[in-house]
Amino acid sequence: MSKRRPYVRPMGGWWKKNPFYVEYMVHESTALFVAAYAITLLVGLVRLGQGEAAWNGWLEAMKSPLSIVAHLAFLVAIAYHAFTWFKLFPLTMPPIIVNGKKLEPEVVVGSGWTAAILAALALLGIVWRIAA
Amino acid sequence: MKTRKRSNAPIFWGLFGAGGMLAALFGPMLVFITGVAIPLGLLLPAGTMSYPKMLAFAQNFIGKGFIFAVISLFLWHAAHRIFHSLHEIGIHAGFGAKLLTYGVALIGTVVSAVVLLRVGF
Amino acid sequence: MVPLVKRQTRKGKHPMSEQKIIEIEVLRYKPESDQAPHSEVYKVPFTDDMSVLQGVQYIKDNFDGSLTFRWSCRMAICGSCGMMINGIPKLSCESFLRDYYPNRITVEALANFPIEKDLVVDLSGFIEKLEAIQPYIIPKEPRTLEQGEYIQTPEQFSQYIQFTSCINCTLCYAACPQVGLNPDFIGPAAMALLHRYNMDSRDGGQAQRMELVASEEGVYNCSAVGYCSEVCPKHVDPGNAVNVNKINAAKDYFLRFLSPKGGAQ
Ligand code: SF4
Numbered sequence: 314m315s316k317r318r319p320y321v322r323p324m325g326g327w328w329k330k331n332p333f334y335v336e337y338m339v340h341e342s343t344a345l346f347v348a349a350y351a352i353t354l355l356v357g358l359v360r361l362g363q364g365e366a367a368w369n370g371w372l373e374a375m376k377s378p379l380s381i382v383a384h385l386a387f388l389v390a391i392a393y394h395a396f397t398w399f400k401l402f403p404l405t406m407p408p409i410i411v412n413g414k415k416l417e418p419e420v421v422v423g424s425g426w427t428a429a430i431l432a433a434l435a436l437l438g439i440v441w442r443i444a445a
Numbered sequence: 446m447k448t449r450k451r452s453n454a455p456i457f458w459g460l461f462g463a464g465g466m467l468a469a470l471f472g473p474m475l476v477f478i479t480g481v482a483i484p485l486g487l488l489l490p491a492g493t494m495s496y497p498k499m500l501a502f503a504q505n506f507i508g509k510g511f512i513f514a515v516i517s518l519f520l521w522h523a524a525h526r527i528f529h530s531l532h533e534i535g536i537h538a539g540f541g542a543k544l545l546t547y548g549v550a551l552i553g554t555v556v557s558a559v560v561l562l563r564v565g566f
Numbered sequence: 567m568v569p570l571v572k573r574q575t576r577k578g579k580h581p582m583s584e585q586k587i588i589e590i591e592v593l594r595y596k597p598e599s600d601q602a603p604h605s606e607v608y609k610v611p612f613t614d615d616m617s618v619l620q621g622v623q624y625i626k627d628n629f630d631g632s633l634t635f636r637w638s639c640r641m642a643i644c645g646s647c648g649m650m651i652n653g654i655p656k657l658s659c660e661s662f663l664r665d666y667y668p669n670r671i672t673v674e675a676l677a678n679f680p681i682e683k684d685l686v687v688d689l690s691g692f693i694e695k696l697e698a699i700q701p702y703i704i705p706k707e708p709r710t711l712e713q714g715e716y717i718q719t720p721e722q723f724s725q726y727i728q729f730t731s732c733i734n735c736t737l738c739y740a741a742c743p744q745v746g747l748n749p750d751f752i753g754p755a756a757m758a759l760l761h762r763y764n765m766d767s768r769d770g771g772q773a774q775r776m777e778l779v780a781s782e783e784g785v786y787n788c789s790a791v792g793y794c795s796e797v798c799p800k801h802v803d804p805g806n807a808v809n810v811n812k813i814n815a816a817k818d819y820f821l822r823f824l825s826p827k828g829g830a831q
């Protein structure tokens with residue numbers, strides 16, 4: 314008779330067991346902030362559709378200290394999302410071959426971060442031009 | 446041989462990826478503009494987000510598309526990640542978790558589409 | 567570099583008083599009597615050239631002959647000696663006691679696998695996964711003997727060489743929480759091997775293998791934690807094989823109506 318009785322260890326709290334996993338959970342949880350910001354914008358859009366008074370009410374609400382603090386938190390979290398999003402590119406993207414050689418991970422990540430900075434500046438520039 | 450069920454994940458994974466990319470490229474600056482600079486009157490000209498300007502933006506084709514993409518894709522991105530995280534911390538709520546994540550994204554997508562269509566062109 | 571002279575004195579015979587002793591805490595499990603695993607601590611005398619594997623062997627030889635673990639080559643090539651060392655999946659034959667001393671080290675069976683006994687895990691699920699990926703060349707155009715061998719250029723070879731280095735040590739499975747959460751997930755090393763064949767210019771089996779890649783046991787279980795590639799002792803980067811195939815499977819999902827061949831139903 315077989316004496317086999319393989320023991321399956323529980324998974325509870327697995328993400329606390331290694332700093333690598335903790336970082337993973339932190340960058341995954343940026344999604345909560347992305348969601349909160351998207352819902353803020355959605356509310357703004359709905360208010361915009363309801364007319365000028367409603368829109369101005371939304372703009373006013375965005376000035377409350379609570380809103381400013383919340384948006385500073387969104388800013389940090391979403392910037393961290395951007396940072397980690399491109400940091401994972403060597404893992405998540407097919408290798409890029411240039412002249413028969415695989416592009417170094419540092420180059421891939423660096424290009425991603427550069428693109429993010431350029432995109433942010435371009436956005437600011439466009440908003441500026443539309444507003445002026 | 447075992448018959449396997451094809452996963453429908455590509456749809457949600459695709460939306461997750463698109464939203465993640467958009468949030469990585471424009472997210473921080475968008476938050477800064479709408480949530481910090483405009484409310485505090487920093488940097489940008491006064492009235493950048495005034496009613497006439499924003500209405501015109503929402504009526505413009507490109508503006509409409511941008512607003513729609515940002516709101517809906519951000520929501521789908523977040524929904525997918527949160528759904529996975531719930532599973533990872535041991536909440537296998539099945540339908541409830543789906544409703545809370547993808548359901549919210551779907552409602553947000555529909556609502557923003559309706560508003561953007563109703564503000565006219 | 568350690569100066570040669572110093573090394574020689576270190577390697578020379580130690581008087582007993584100089585003997586260093588490290589505490590090794592081992593997770594033990596005897597299926598015939600234990601309900602659950604428990605830890606036991608052993609005080610192991612060691613020299614600077616001793617690996618964790620040798621420390622565990624010392625325990626078996628001197629304290630408890632029933633301690634069970636796998637090993638063979640002692641040179642990081644057979645892939646059988648993987649253990650969680652201080653919670654990190656490592657080959658015990660290439661981890662050295664001196665790097666942990668004077669702290670106690672904990673040694674546990676590889677995570678995310680059922681424990682068979684002590685440090686030995688049940689690999690049958692992994693073996694089934696390896697079989698499921700059809701780990702052999704499915705020729706694009708079968709050739710007869712008269713037609714000669716399948717020609718491959720060095721450039722074509724370089725497409726998949728990295729994925730041939732896998733030694734099936736399963737450290738990447740022990741590093742992958744998604745494997746722990748869903749044991750049916752095909753997992754990193756099997757996907758790396760699958761990708762190795764898909765990327766081989768002589769192989770035409772990509773469409774056949776897609777059924778598994780795109781299935782519910784397939785690549786979308788991965789949430790890009792990336793620790794698998796981090797712990798891999800052979801730089802296979804199995805995580806990249808998994809993630810590249812998400813893109814392949816997505817193409818297959820959306821384009822299957824255009825070119826109906828292969829893939830799951
Ligand atoms: S991919 Fe690396 S870590 Fe995984 S089994 Fe192969 S050699 Fe080991």
Ligand code: FES
Nearest residue numbers: 639640645647659
């Ligand atoms: S004993 Fe062979 S890899 Fe360690």
